[in-house]
Amino acid sequence: MNTNKKTAVDLENPKKTARIAGLLYLGVIVFGVLAEFLVRSKLIVPGDAAATANNIMASEGLFRLGFAMDLIMIACFLFLPLVFYVLLKPVNKNLALLMVIFVLVSVPISFISMIYHFGTLQLLSGAEYLTAFTTGQLHAQVMSYLDLYTTGVSIATIFHGLWLLPLGYLVYKSGYFPRIFGVLLMIACFGFLIQAFTFFFAASYEVITYPGAVVMIIAEFSFCGWLLIKGAKIPEMKS
Numbered sequence: 001m002n003t004n005k006k007t008a009v010d011l012e013n014p015k016k017t018a019r020i021a022g023l024l025y026l027g028v029i030v031f032g033v034l035a036e037f038l039v040r041s042k043l044i045v046p047g048d049a050a051a052t053a054n055n056i057m058a059s060e061g062l063f064r065l066g067f068a069m070d071l072i073m074i075a076c077f078l079f080l081p082l083v084f085y086v087l088l089k090p091v092n093k094n095l096a097l098l099m100v101i102f103v104l105v106s107v108p109i110s111f112i113s114m115i116y117h118f119g120t121l122q123l124l125s126g127a128e129y130l131t132a133f134t135t136g137q138l139h140a141q142v143m144s145y146l147d148l149y150t151t152g153v154s155i156a157t158i159f160h161g162l163w164l165l166p167l168g169y170l171v172y173k174s175g176y177f178p179r180i181f182g183v184l185l186m187i188a189c190f191g192f193l194i195q196a197f198t199f200f201f202a203a204s205y206e207v208i209t210y211p212g213a214v215v216m217i218i219a220e221f222s223f224c225g226w227l228l229i230k231g232a233k234i235p236e237m238k239s
Helices: 012-045 047-057 060-088 093-123 128-132 134-172 179-201 203-229
Strands: none
Touching: 012 047, 012 060, 012 203, 047 060, 047 093, 047 134, 060 093, 060 134, 093 134, 128 134, 179 203
């Protein structure tokens, strides 16, 4: 029969906790997508340093906005696993901790990468000490900084993928959510890993990352939506 006793998870209001996770996940998705497709895709011209530098100088406010959105996205990602830890540690505390560790490795790499992102503005600031460089040299350095930023993001992507493996397993085993989300998240882990390793070792074969990217989008977007709308359903304890 059912008892009136509540588990530790019940006392922490799992539905509310899940919705907080949903809001943070939404922040990661929305600010990340906007920074990439509203800003960088509009300003950065692959292989053309001069055009990229001119675009940034002509739209400095937009570039700074993209930088701010990225910082918000990373901050949301920092707190997201901590909320999931509260929700999922009763399922398996060690795996919940592993999930947090992967994100705590990823986040500093992302923040360091943002230094190179912002550094492009310093190179284009017109400061007197920069007169030692020709315009062409400055533009080349801008492109180099953006490439270093992308490299850092790709390293962080490895750990962004790895955190989804314990998360997906915990989601699958918890019974708090439909198990399909756990399966999709675990598959998405390998999509991120393929994306990262393709960048470093087989850049000309980017096409192989497309199926994984589709799964990544479906997994994270749908799970985020479920968290926001449905929250989490904790199975009742029986005796």
